[in-house]
Amino acid sequence: MAGLADELNFEDGSRFIPLDVSYRWPFKEKSHHVMERLEKSKWAILAAVVFTPLFMWLVLYKAVPAIAVYSVDTLPHNVINQMGEQSFTVIKKLALDPSELPIEQQAKVQAHFKSMLNALSLDQSVYRLSFYKSDSFGANAFALPHGRIVVTDELANLLADKPNALKAVLLHEMGHVVHQHSVRITAQSAASTIVLAVVFGDLEGVAEIALGTGASFAQQGFSRDMEREADSFALTQLESLGYSSNDFADAIEALQKSHTSENEHLEKVNNLLEYLSSHPSAQERIDNARK
Ligand SMILES: [Zn+2]
Structure with missing residues (x-):
């Protein structure tokens, strides 16, 4: 390495260190000189500074997601089921309470859900809908990898007089399952962990972190591209089932209103940052649907 003396190590363990740090032994391999020239070259250093992050970005954000697909x-199937059930158990414990929706209201939404599954020829034993009350999620819906879709009481009530808007939300969640987004997120975060560990040389941590990735999908949520994919699934299927993409826009509008009105100012800023990082903006999704 440039600036370091070229040591000689002897068999008895003794070492000779030249005082002149630039002195190189003529009998040593040529490859050392190539490495040293690279380490001295300003252009090689500049290229490494620019291209290493670019390479990492390409691997983590392009190659890994493409391979995950x-x-x-x-x-x-059985791995996906396990993943889904385990995540569901954790989420239930942390954030969900038994539903307080009247049975008739639940039955009405279940019937809509079933008839849409039939019309789209999706498997009724895979796609299941449950209702839960949730103080932490508020008006919300989410899909688990094995086809379980959860709608909160708060959302069912918010859209009680807009049944078609609720159908649009259900279709969006079905889209996440159809495109296997949560499995892809999990595969991506496992692969990224391994890539990072290989690049930075921390192989011991790999197994430990890879085992914990099942939980990471719940923390990360879906990427913008996945949200757009689920949105376009919902919009296409709404049309094909004889509804309008305005129903989807109505749902997002109602959700946007409910989420901004119920939060304190500080929370609003935090939510906004979180929202910006992983979701297309609500306005973008509304405009897209109206168009
Ligand atoms: Zn979504």
Whole structure:
């Protein structure tokens, strides 16, 4: 390495360190000179500074997600089921309470859900809908990898007089399951962890972190592209089932209103940052649907 003396190590363990740090032994391999020239070259250093982050970005944000799309099909069903059930158990414990919705209201939404599954020829034993009350989620809906879709009481009540808007939300969640977004998120975060560990040399941590990725999908949420994919699934299917994409826009509008009115100012700023990082803006989604 430039600036460091070229040591000689002897068999008895003794060492000779030249005082002149630039002195190089003529009998040592040529490859050392190549490395040293690279380390001295300003251009090579500049290129490394620019291209290393670019390379990491390409691997983590382009190559890994692209590979994840193809690899999820090879996952056995039973692994996806386990992943879904385990996440569901944790989320239930942390954030969900038994539903307080009247049975008739639940039955009405369940009937809409079933008839949409039939019309789209999706498997009724895979796609299941449950209601829960949730103080932490508020008006919200989410989908788990194995097809369980949860609608909060708060959302069902918010859209009680707009049944078609609620159908649009259900279709959006079905879109996440159809495109296997949560499995892809999990595969991506596992692969990224391994890539980072290999690049930065911390291989011991890999197994430990890879085992914990099941939980990471719940923390991360979906990417912007996945939200757009689920949105476009919902918009296309709304049209094909004879509803309007305005129903989807109505749902997002109602959600946007409910989420901004119920929060304190500080929380609003935090939510906004969180929202910006992982979701397309609500206005963008409304405009897209109206168009
Ligand atoms: Zn979504």
